[in-house]
Amino acid sequence: MPPRTSAILFEAAAPVPFALAWNWQRQLQARLLADPDAPEALLLLQHPPCYTLGRGASTDHLGFDAANPPFPLFRIDRGGEVTHHAPGQLVLYPVLNLQRHGADLHLYLRQLEGVVIDLLAGLGLAAERQPGLTGVWLEGRKLAAIGVGARRWISQHGLALNVNGSLEGFEAIVPCGLSGRAVGRLSDWLPAITPEQLQAPLLAAFARRFALELRPATAVESLPDWPRNLDPGPDGGNACPAFPRQPTPP
C-alpha cells in the first residue's frame, strides 16, 4: 500500500447548480495548475436537473431543441457525449494531478469505473465494465456515467452514479450517444437505497483506489463562494442551501 497523501473533500448536502459546481472545479484546477504540488481535491454532490454535453459531443443525441432545453444545458470541457444529472444521482468530481496517478487518461477512466465497481461489490452487486463503453454496467444497464477533462494532467469532471432519482430526464436524450442501451439506477436492485447512505462508502472506495486520505478544507483552502451562493437560481429547483459535511474517515 503506497503512503496516502491527503486530498481536500468538499461534500455538499443539497443539490448544487451545475454552473456553480463547474466554477468550483475550475478554481480547484487553477490551484493545481499554479502549483502542481498543491493538495488534490474532491467534490461530492448532487445537481438539480440539467444536461451536459462534452466538448466534442453531437447535438444529434438531444431529443429537444438545444436552444430551448427542458432543463439547463451546458457544453463543458470534458470528453464524451450528452448526459443528464438530477437529484438522486451522486456526482463525484475529483480534481487530481493525474501525473501522481499514472499519467494515463484511459487508466484514470478505468480507475473511476473501479471505484463504483468496488462500491457496488460492497453492496453485493457484481457491476462490470463493458469494453469500449466507458461507464459502469449492471445487468446490461448503465448505472454510472463517466467523462473527464484535463489540462496539463489536472483533471476535472468525473462520474455520476444513478442511485434513486427519476430517470425520466434520460428519455429526452441518447445518453452518451449509445442508442439501445438502457440507463439504470441502484434503487431498481436495492429499493431502500439513498444517495446519503452511499456517500461515505463511495468516498472510502475512492480513497482506497487512489490511495488518498480525505480531509476537510482548511480556512485558506475553502472555496470563496461555498456554501453562501447556493440559493437556487430560477432554473435551480433546489430549495435548501448546501452545507459542507465533515468527511467520514475512509
Add this chain to the structure above:
Amino acid sequence: MATHEIFMPALSSTMTEGKIVEWLKKPGDKVERGESVLVVESDKADMDVESFNEGYLAVVLMPAGGTAPVGETIGLIVETEAEIAVAAAKAPTAPVAPAAAPAPAAPAPVAPAPVAATAVAVPPAPVAPVASAPVIAAAAPRSPAAAAGRVIASPRAKKLASQLGVALEALRGSGPNGRIQAEDVEKAAGQPVSIPRIAEGSAAAVLASANGAASANGAATGAAASAPIGQSFGAPGETVALNTLQQAVVRNMNASLTVPSFHVGYTITTDKLDALYKQLKGKGVTMTALLAKAVAVTLARHPQVNAATSADGSAMAYPAAVNVAVAVAMEDGGLITPVLADADRTDLYSLSRTWADLVSRARSKQLKPDEYSTGTFTLSNLGMFGVDRFDAILPPGTGAILAVAASRPCVVATKEGAITVKRQMQVNLTADHRVIYGTHAAAFLKDLAELIETNPESLVL
C-alpha cells in the same frame, strides 16, 4: 527561426489514435508558451494540448473532427510572423501521411530485432562517400544545427539519419510538404530502398539475402564499418521508452508465460511449392498467401489445432472460421498480426490482394481491431533472413503459432538410399498443451508437409 511540430500526444499507454475535438487557435494566431492550442479526445477523456514554444500557429494539418495516430504531426508552430506564409505555402492540404515504413515481418515473439534488413545487397560504390559525410543529428530538438535550418523529417527518418550519418539539411524530402521520409535517408545513404518489407519466404528472397549478406559484409569491412546495420530504437547510451505497440507486445508476451506450451518441428521439402510460386508470382500471388492458404486448408482438417483454451481456462473454444494471422514487425517498433479471415475458403488471388491491403494499412496504422485481433492461428516467417530455425511465442487467446524458416538447398538421402539436393525449410509449431496434444501437432504438421511436398497445386483451386 524554427518550425515546431505539434504531435498527437499519447494520453494513455493504450491510446493508439486520438480525435481532435477542437482547435483553440486558428492558423496565424499568436501562441504563448504553455497556452492550450487544441483539445484531443480519447475514450471519454479530453485533454488540452499546449504549445511548448512561443510563436504562431502556422498550419493545421488535421482539422477538428479528424483522427490521427499518436505521434503524427497535426500542426506546425513557427517562431515569427514572417514564417507563417512560408510554412503555410508548403503545407499539404491533406493530412500528413504516416512516414514509417513497415519492416520485414519478424516473429512476434522471440527475436523482435530483425537482423540486417537494410544490409541486403548494398552496392559498394555509394557507401564509401557516405561514410565520410558529417554526422549531423538534425533530429535533436536542442541541436543548434536543427534550429538554424528548416528541416521537417519523420521521426524514423531522423533516427535513421543519425544512425547512418546523413545530413538531413542536404536532403530533398519526398513526403508531403517536402517532409523527409525514412526512404529518402536510406537513398542518400546508399541503402537499398527495396528492402523486403513483409515476410516472403520465397526462394528468390532467400537467395538475394544470402548473396546480399556476403556483399554487404564486403562493403562493411571496406568502408561503412561504423554505420550500424541492425535495427535499433535508440542511440548508444540512451534508454528509450516503449511505444504503444511495444507495450502491447510486452503484455501479450507476459500473458503467454501462463500457457503450458510445447514445440514440435518438421522439415518440409519445398521444390514443388517454390516452382508453383515462380509460376504464380507474375499473377500477384505472394508466398505469404501461399503459406497462409496451405496452413488454413490443413487447419480446416485439424480443428483441434485451430482451437484455443477459453478465457477462464475451463473449456476448449473452437472458432467458427479459420483466420490466419501473420506477424508483421513495425519499423518504429512493436509488431502487429493482420488477419487473413476465412483463409481456407478464400482463393489465393484474393488472399494475396487482401494481404497487400492489410500490410499497407498496418503501415499507416489504419487497421481496425478486428483486422488484427481475430486470428485463430498465427504464422511467423523469418525465412527472408536465411534463418534456418526458430521458435515463436504463443499469442494470447490462440492455440498455436507456426514459425517458418528459410527454404534452402540441402543434401538429402532419399528412401532409396540415393543422395540428392532438395530445397527444404524447417517449421516449428508452438502449441498450448491444454488444448493441443503432441499427436495433434504431429498429425497437423505431417498433413501440412504432405500438402506442400506433393500437392501444392491444389492450393490454386
